Amino acid sequence: EQAAVKAAGSYTAATGGTGGPVPFELNLQPPATEIAAQIYDLHTWMMVVCMVIFVAVFGVMFYSIFKHRKSLGHKPATFHESTTVEIAWTVVPFLIVIGMALPATRTVVGMKDTTNADITIKATGMQWKWGYDYLKGEGEGIAFLSNLSTPRSQVGSPGVEPTEKRGENYLIEVDNEVVVPVGKKIRIVTTANDVIHAWSVPAFGVKQDAIPGFVRDTWFNAKHTGTYRGNCAELCGKEHAFMPIVVKVVSAEDYTIWVDGKKKEMAALADDPSKVWTIDELKVKGEKVYTSNCAVCHLATGKGVPNAFAALDGSPAVTGPKAEQINVLLHGKKSGKFPSEMPAWKQLSDTEIAAVITYTRNTWSNKAAENIVQPAEVVAARK
């Protein structure tokens, strides 16, 4: 099996696909999994049958349009029913439809079979990013958030031209990619924190809604190494277009290397929450946390969006008692003043929460009296 996988080579070379969309593409993206290949073939089959029917039906119609005209002196016939032909053109389409549905049945059953996965990864949709937890198999325990990495300066905003040239992977690139080994059955378990999102990667033939409070699953087994790009495919609010999915499929050896690296990285990150930080250290770290998590709604300027997202600049919640703010970050807040609520940010580490709070308390015009929060305080508040 391993040999077969090697032979398949990288996606780009083997299929001519890029792992994402290409300009002027007229068909489905080149398949990278068995299921995607079946879908591709089903689609081709459907197209062929439909084309044949289309040409036949409209061939007849246009023939009639050109021949049976009054201007050519054609006199109208008087027939207006025929049980035989009417039965025929009920039965024949019925048989055609069966011919279409039967091959699809096998694929439906195949797509639904999520058993015997080598690796299980939970993908959690959140407004507006994906969270990944490696639940089972090699790499178990790895967890990270995956944010759009295209800078806003490439996107621009109404009336403001983008200040940076758009990259090749504009809007389909992320800071933390999902990494999986090639030729292994990967089960993706989806869920969501807030509203429905959908985890989709076209080259894998995978699209699964992520539903808050429920879990669903899907699977893929990539035949080629490469980087695959997909999108959130269920309307989930304003940044729906800005929460892409990137999956990197690597060889088994490279996967092991990645897992080791990631584990070390996580260990390093899971810094000792009892460490006491200086305010400047926290502010530097906090700014990063802010940019990748909070700025979508509260904006880099901390001004928020009127009637949609709260301003943090000058907000009493930020300049007032710190216990209150810690509480909001851990548990979220529904003030009723805004249509969407502030979600809970429990999934951030203690240090990250402490850092981002410290950052907001000392930035823009904010000069909070309680101007620093240490990770230990967050640990205490979690209990």
Added chain:
Amino acid sequence: MSTSTIDHAHDQHDHAHDHPHGLSRWLFATNHKDIGTLYLWFSFIMLLSGGVLALMIRTELFKPGLQFFQPEFFNQLTTMHGLVMVFGAIMPAFVGFANWMIPLQVGASDMAFARMNNFSFWLLPPAAILLATSFLVPGGATAAGWTLYAPLSSQMGPGMDMAIFAMHLMGASSIMGSINIIVTILNMRAPGMTLMKMPMFCWTWLITAYLLIAVMPVLAGAITMTLTDRHFGTSFFNAAGGGDPVMYQHIFWFFGHPEVYIMILPAFGIVSQILPAFARKQLFGYASMVYATASIAILSFIVWAHHMFTTGMPVTSQLFFMYATMLIAVPTGVKVFNWIATMWKGSMTFETPMLFAVGFIFVFTIGGFTGLILAVTPIDIQLQDTYYVVAHFHYVLVAGSLFALFAGFYYWSPKWTGHMYNETMGKLHFWLSLITFNITFFPMHFLGLAGMPRRYADYPAQFTDFNVVATIGAFGFGLSQVFFLFCVVLPTIRGGKKAADKPWEGAEGLEWTVPSPAPFHTFETPPTFK
């Protein structure tokens, strides 16, 4: 008509014989023709408004990046475009046709409940006002998509509640309108007109009306649950309290799928009237047309979850809904074949109504085929929520429903206005619409296949080229409709060649036995049919 029989009840009608004039004629109307006109104007204005929203969408999508609108506003545009087009433009337009034509076609003096008829209409402007002003409230209009999926709908501002109430009004309007249509058809046909002799348009509307009274209340239930989830702490669609967001989708699509046939069956009816008239040959397979329409309607109740293949249903449900959906191709095919058999060996001419009718068959079938492709579960999972779906439903809704409405306008406007439209202008409108329509929506198939998601305010740059084409096409299509208004509709109302009572050589039906324009009162005593 009524002169042939002795009208012993004549005196009761005197009060209505002097036409109401001025504003009160329209505000207090009880005349089916006036109410029909009101409906038609209302829906045309909604088409233009929804079209402007569409052009705003297309403008933003002309190239990647955010040029004109914030994404939250973009989502409002998409949502309101869908709602306005479905509930404001297409549905009321067909009701307008029903009002004008059904009493004339069955030989009834008016709709069964003339006052309720006006009430049905006067619920629509309030609904439109609610929808339009919802853009102005804090948070703006609802941006949850026209499907209003929970729990995103719970995050919306007051605009969402206004949309919910607007839909309640439009739903009530549809239910009352449908009851009126059902009763008119079942109870007020002229003597001799048995059900199986009824014009096809009446048949399709009768069946549509049943669909409406069956599913509009279900939609009302769904959005009422949304409302109570939003404000009164219920947990219908909230897993935390034991509810389920997917339950919303089931209830919505139980309404939603029949809804799309509500928007196409009357279109089938119009086309079935026009083809025989211009082929100068009777409709082929009348009875099987009726059965096919009924089969489509019945099947439409058991296919709803084809909109939900990616929600992760059990495999048996996926298969069931795939098979059931694909079955609909059979009766729809019967209709297409019957139409072509009607044309076969006819003596055809191609005035504008016929052009639109033939255009309808051609382009609608493309949309039907893409629907069938989407019905195949694995393919749908690949294409769900991409522009392929957007292409599919604009093929069936714009080139389907809207083109049939245009066809019907050209066919019956002589009866409505007493004038012939200008044939050259009509033909120009057809060709402009057909070409720009395809420029707009054909490339969307490619975008969808390549993976461009719908409801995206911004997209990866690889999708740029086809989006450029679509946007250009959309403006062309929009201008074609402006052309329609100024070069066809208004001139025809203002003047033009006087229309004969029966301007089409091959047309049949009672509507052509009354003068053009149809007098204020017709068939006060029923005509005898055949």
Added chain:
Amino acid sequence: MSSHNAAAPYYFVPGPSKWPMLAGLTLLLTMIGASAWVNDVSWGPYLNFAGLAGIIAVLYFWFGDAIGESEKGLYSQRVDHSYRWSMAWFIFSEVMFFGAFFGALFYARSISMPWLGDIDHKFIWPDFSAQWGNIGPAGTVEEFKTMGPFPIPTINTALLLTSGVTLTISHHALRAGHRAKTAFWLAATVLLGAVFMGFQVYEYMHAYSELNLKLTSGIYGSTFFMLTGFHGFHVTMGAIMLSVVLYRVLKGHFTADNHFAFEGAAWYWHFVDVVWLGLYIVVYWL
């Protein structure tokens, strides 16, 4: 009037009327008021009530016109048929409305609840056991007790069934031309309906104060109160219709063989009755 007026026009079409348009306008006010109210805008409730008062007034005049026309003998047999068809299909649409809520109850109980409790969902809801009538997996809902069929719902069932009988007696009396008897049994029907509603209110109070069962009690509370609440609302509407009919009986309207308003209201009442039986079984027993 005698049986259908032979002098009635073939099909009476009313002349211009301002009521439909005013009804639309008042509903606009009602809906704007409601939108504002649910969003805690201070003028919301006032506008909402003003709109509702408006619509009631409009309906009063509108129905007044219709009753007047009927009493003047303008409605032919055919118009009568129209009314019958329309009432029947209106009731059908109401059935579908209830269908949405029954469907929700069925779906929640038989599909999503077991789902939430299954092994896969242990990821999210580790200690949830999917018994019907639970407080939901998140623990955000307060503990409550469910509502059983005894004693109130069973009494109410008896009341409604009895009211169906009294209504039928009244109808027979009307057909036989016994006006006093008609009125008596009709009044009894309305009274039974009112008692039903009284018990229903009592049951709600009991639910809120003793069982801690509220509208906010998760999916159980949601379906329980929305189903029984909408039913109660329909009982109220039905009782109002019957009261209007009663008033008209007392005023001497209707004849032995021409009294569609009576029959229409009666159909509606029986429909409400049947819905109740459904509720009694699926909400209280199962």
